[in-house]
Amino acid sequence: MLRPDSPRLLLLLPTVTYRTVAFIEAARRLGVAVTVASERPSTFERANPAGLVTFDFADPAHAAEQARAFARTHLVHGVVAVDDDTAVVAAAIAEELGLRGNPVAAARAARDKHRQRQLLAAAGVAVPRFELLPTAADPERAARGASYPCVLKPSCLSASRGVIRADTPAEFVAAFERIKRILEQAAPASRSLLVEEFVPGREVAVEGLVSKGALQVFAIFDKPDPLDGPFFEETIYVTPSRLARTAQQEIAACAQAAVTALGLREGPIHAEVRHNHRGAWLIELAARPIGGRCSGALRFDTRETGKGKGETLSLEEIIIRHALDMPIPTLEREAQASGVMMIPVPGPGVLRDVRGVNAAGAVPLIESVEITAHPGQTLVPWPEGSRYLGFIFARGETSEAVEAALRAAHASLEFLLEAAD
Amino acid sequence: MSVTDVRITAEPIDNGRCKFLVSEPLHVGGVRRFATPDEARGSPLAEAIFAIPGADVSEVIVSANLVTVVKRSPAPWPVVGKAVGQAIRAALAGGQPPVASKPAATSTPGSATADDALYERVADLFDSQVNPMVARHGGRVELIDVQDAVVMVRMAGGCQGCGMADVTLRQGIEAMLQQYVPEVKGIVDITDHAAGSNPYFAAAKK
The missing domain is CATH 3.40.50.20 (Rossmann fold)
Structure with missing residues (x-):
């Protein structure tokens, strides 16, 4: 009450x-x-x-x-x-x-991939070279002027929807036309797409909370499946990161620099950062928490800090407490490793059944298997799609063990699809 | 069927509550809700779940092939859930029904008689207001039972698996119950949302 x-x-x-x-x-x-x-x-x-x-x-x-x-x-x-x-x-x-x-301007900048890159580049944050291209542009001419490999992406969509790598001018033109079709359906008012340099390296996700402009990083999630294209559907997130401490420090500093450059002051952020021999590169930063049901991979436990008696907080509780200026007992993530797998779409079709959920749930370290697609749902693979089949969660002593458990659980699942009409 | 063939799927709602979907029916006589170990006596499944060490279980609700467990302990569901799974399999393998039938009504205040009276009022509210509202989105909310002044519902049609089902439950139905039947202490959704084939709003990752 x-x-x-x-x-x-x-x-x-x-x-x-x-x-x-x-x-x-x-x-x-x-x-x-x-x-x-x-x-x-x-x-x-x-x-x-x-x-x-x-x-x-x-x-x-x-x-x-x-x-x-x-x-x-x-x-x-x-x-x-x-x-x-x-x-x-x-x-x-x-x-x-x-x-x-x-500030509204900061939130808008975070939402617009082109504006975001402009601000980040101006502030000296490492970002891929980029160019905004109108959808009315001649793709063959643009392809002749591009450097390869490059990545084409809508400037306004999320969840890697419409993000395509091109290694040749022919692939550039095909990607351009495909993204135009995606935008016509998903964002008819959008009139542009972004072409940017492909940055090789390990990609991580950074979760954190900004307070008075200062970023507190909750977790750096490794993405152990290579995100080298041609499409960029995400699968596994595991934390703590296995990158070297110095690399993680560079990543956190890069995220903070991006927060400052965009002018974000308060609330959760989710950033995609790549790391290679040249350091950390800000791919994207959003002024929101982690998407889908992935926040279930984050848990905050006051037992680790001695500030409470075994109180466990969810990410959502922390975000609400922050918004309402309520005391936050801890910002420290639990001690054990944690991970989530966004169950990839196996192909186009209508989902009829998912088998093996029990076996997947019985894999050691698996916490839960949540199938969110419903029977009869039309499945659309990336880059056109943006809905996963569900989520698998695991916790364990090490990130390696968690990742192995997620892969084993996924291997237990069988998806029965029918051809779509 | 051997108990090893029984499929159990855990669906944590949060760290305090988790639904367990079981491939075999556990209780065919409506819904049973147990709020204390004493109430669980005579129902092997509920007794076993309350007895899980370190879980500090505060509530067990069993309906057909669905078990909802509420715990106070911060222990994670991977640990508690496996013990719940063992309890379910053991109860199915036992010689007696996993859950005893609902006891006959008595006249004690706050007892089944009071629940029966509440049931009638809640059913009237569902018929006259709740279901006409959710019907506009192709949904339906079934009043399953009232036990200890806690209302148990199952959602169907457009509500089953809907991304906004929890908003409908908490901001819609629960708010109306607080207004029109303030004696109601809570509401529990025992819907198998994963089986919903035509949700009104389907979620997408962002």
Whole structure:
């Protein structure tokens, strides 16, 4: 039961997010009053006007006006975004209501891959050489002027959707046309794509929380499957990283430099960084937490710090506490290694069944196997797709053991597909 | 079928709660909810789950082939979950039903009689308001039972597997229950969301 003085959190939940349960349940555990804002109305909105609202996520300024109107009758103490689109909306609302958050310009820069690279390059952060290309451009002419290998990507999509490597002019032209088709479906208003140098090296993901502009890194996740293209569908994340300590320090410093260059001040970040003999390269940074259900791989345990009596926090609890300026008992990740596998799409088709889930779950160190695709769902592989089949989680003594467990569990799964109509 | 052939899938909701989907039915007489080891007496499955060392289990709910376990311990689900799996297999292999039938109603305050009265009021609310609302998204919410003033529901249609099902549950149904039937102490979703074949909102990674 909520107390009358419970702080109210405005939670921006797009209807397609995986993050609903994690954030709603975290807020409940914290005793926080929640107002869920989505871009489409809940059928219960009239029944619970304090708890459910519809905001215009496509127009952050309009959403901020809507939040202002809502706040006239319900005092809002904090706002949390869960993905790239809502990160800009949350910044606009935070500015409008005077809440903890990022400047709108910074959130917008993080959302726009071209603007982000411009700011990072200007600040001296190592980024791949890049060029913005209008979708109306002549791809053959652009291909003649490109350096190879290069990577073509939409400037506005997420989850490696539409990201394609090209090693030759012919591959460049094919990738260009393919991304145009993806944009026509996924982001019809987008009129450009980014062409950038392919940076060889080991890729990691950095998770952290920014407070007053200072980045606290929670975890550096190794991505042990090589991300060399032609497409960049992610699979395994394992932490702690097995990179050398100096490499990890360079990666953390690179992420902090990017946060500063973009002007981010408050809230979670998720960054993709590559590391090679020339140091750390910022590939992308988003002003949001890790996507999908991958946050389940992060757990924060006060037993390790001696500040509490065995309290375990989720990433979502930390993000909510930060947004509401509540005390955060720990920012230290648990001691053991942890990993998640985003189950790759095996091919195009309609999912009929997933077999071997029990066997996968029985693999030592496997914590859970969550199949999120539903029977009858049409599966679309990358680069057109952006929905995984599900997630496998593991924990153990070492990152090597966790990675091996994830691979063994995945090998136990069998996916029955039918050809799509 | 041997108990070694029984398939059990764990679906942690958070560090405190986890659903276990079992390929064999455990209880065919509706839903049983156990909030204490005393209540679990006579139901081998619930007794065994409450007895898991270090788990500090606070609640066990069994419905058909679904077991929901709530624990207070910070122990991770990989450890506790394996013990729950063993308890499920042992209960299925035992000579008596894993879960005893619901006891007959008594007149004690807060007992099954009070739950029956609550059930009627909640059912009325579901018929008159909740289900017409979720029907607009092709959904349906079935009132399974009320035990110790805790409402158990199963979602179907567009709600089953929907990315916003938890919003519907907490911000919609639970909020209405607090308003119209304030005696209700909580709500538990016993839906197998993974089996939902037509969710109204499907999630995508971002």
